[in-house]
Amino acid sequence: xxxxxxxxNHIYGEGSGQAVAALKDIxxxxxxxQFIGLIGHTGSGKSTLVQHLNGLLMPTSGAIxxxxxxxxxxxxxxxxxxxxxGLVFQYPEHQLFEVTVFEDVCYGPRNLNLSPKEAELRAxxxxxxxxxxxxxxxxxxxxxxxxxxxxVAIAGVLAMEPxxxxxxxxxxxxxxxxxxxxxxxxxxxxxxxxxxxxxVSHSMEDVAEYxxxxxxxxxxxxxxxxxPREVFKHSEELEKIGLAAPQxxxxxxxxxxxxxxxxxxxxxVEEAKAEILRVFAxxxxxxxxxxx
Numbered sequence: 001x002x003x004x005x006x007x008x009n010h011i012y013g014e015g016s017g018q019a020v021a022a023l024k025d026i027x028x029x030x031x032x033x034q035f036i037g038l039i040g041h042t043g044s045g046k047s048t049l050v051q052h053l054n055g056l057l058m059p060t061s062g063a064i065x066x067x068x069x070x071x072x073x074x075x076x077x078x079x080x081x082x083x084x085x086g087l088v089f090q091y092p093e094h095q096l097f098e099v100t101v102f103e104d105v106c107y108g109p110r111n112l113n114l115s116p117k118e119a120e121l122r123a124x125x126x127x128x129x130x131x132x133x134x135x136x137x138x139x140x141x142x143x144x145x146x147x148x149x150x151x152v153a154i155a156g157v158l159a160m161e162p163x164x165x166x167x168x169x170x171x172x173x174x175x176x177x178x179x180x181x182x183x184x185x186x187x188x189x190x191x192x193x194x195x196x197x198x199x200v201s202h203s204m205e206d207v208a209e210y211x212x213x214x215x216x217x218x219x220x221x222x223x224x225x226x227x228p229r230e231v232f233k234h235s236e237e238l239e240k241i242g243l244a245a246p247q248x249x250x251x252x253x254x255x256x257x258x259x260x261x262x263x264x265x266x267x268x269v270e271e272a273k274a275e276i277l278r279v280f281a282x283x284x285x286x287x288x289x290x291x292x
Contacts, residue, residue, distance in 0.1 A: 003030040003053060003085065003164060003196075008062035010048055022048040024220040026062070030164065030198065035190050037207030037228070038200045040217035041242035046200050049217065050166050053198070054078075054085035083112055086162035090169040090200075092153035093142075101127070101144070101152050102137040108160045119159075126155040129192075130185050147178035151185070158189070164196040165189070171206065179203075183210055208232065208246040208267040216243070232267055248272040 010023040022045050030036065030053075040046050051057040052064060055071050055078040064071050071081055089095055098104035105126055109119035127137065130151040136144070141152050150170055157165060167186065171179040187210055190197050201207055207214055207228065214231045216224040218241045224231045232238075235245035244250075246267045252275065253264040262279050266272050 002032060002065075002067065004028070004065040005052070006063045006065065008052065008059045008064060010052065010057060011060045014060055022220050023052070023059070026222060028215065028222065028225070030196060032163075032196060033194050034196050034213055035211045036196075036198045037211035037214045038198055038217065039202070039204070039207060039214060039243060044217040044241075045220040046217055047168065048220075050087060050168060050198065050200060053164070053166060054082045054087050056082075056087070083108070083160045084162050085164045085166065086157035086160055087166045088150075088154050088157050088168065088170060090172055092146075092149040095153045095156060096141040096149060099140065100138045101132065101141050104141050104152060105156045105159050108156055112160065122159040122161065123155070126158040127152070129158060129189060130155045131181070145178075147174050147182060150174075150182055154185075162195065164198065166198045166200070168200045169202065170199070171201070171203065179206070186210070204232070204244055204246045205248075205268075208248075209269075228267055229265060233265075 005026050005028040008023055008026040008028075009021065012020045012022055024045075026049065038046055038050070048057065052059060055064075058072060066081055066085065069076060071078060096104055098107060102120075102123055105123040106119050109122045110116070112119075114122070132148065132151055132155065136148070141149060144152065154165075154167070154170070170186070171182050174182065183206060186197065186199070189195070199207065199211060211228065214224065214226065214228050215222055216231060216238070223237075223241075224234060232245040232249055235249065238244055248266050248269055248271065249264065252262050252266045252272055255262050255276075256264045260279060261282070262275050266275055
């Protein structure tokens, strides 16, 4: 199910003396099964954009189409849209409110008018998908660690069985181990379900490692939209808007300038490792031939 934004604009306080244009002529197509990274500095319009994708905010002008239907139509069911386009907010506390973890995750599917048994089965499946153990099901969600709260918040959306999952800064405030665990679970979900995932992140390393497409925002506009390797070639332009390329790209560029025959078109740790080993092996072979 595709999601299409057609010349979307959003102005906060329209008509007032303090109007702010948060989105400016956004054209975007989110296709089935894609894993997309959305990046931009604070205030670039990322959060405003993602809240348009499930109708929490509506455009000042322009149109949004989900599965070919305009979500602004009077007879369009935006409640149904929110079950298909699930949004996990940056702060899990904003989504957790029930007495136990299990009850919290059951809340969404119960509001879809499913039977109690079906709602519970969905909740159980979603909690297991994000790695929450059975003994944690009946704890208060507010007794969990930060990473566990995020997992429960994600499970609450997954239990709705969305077609598109939007994650707003899911690793913010987590230590490296917690970040890797959350992103690993998200990648596993993508591989097992084939759902479309939109990952909002400030971490260039995270988007380089996990996504297949990057959308870059600046001052309410989309300035780049492409595969990570192509987007990160614009490192100087990204730096001017407060972003950067992944650290591995800078490291390999430096090595190349120092005379090592490496390919600087590298964006992940694994790619850098493979490239350095390749050059080392070539130099070793060349040295052996010289001795002959």
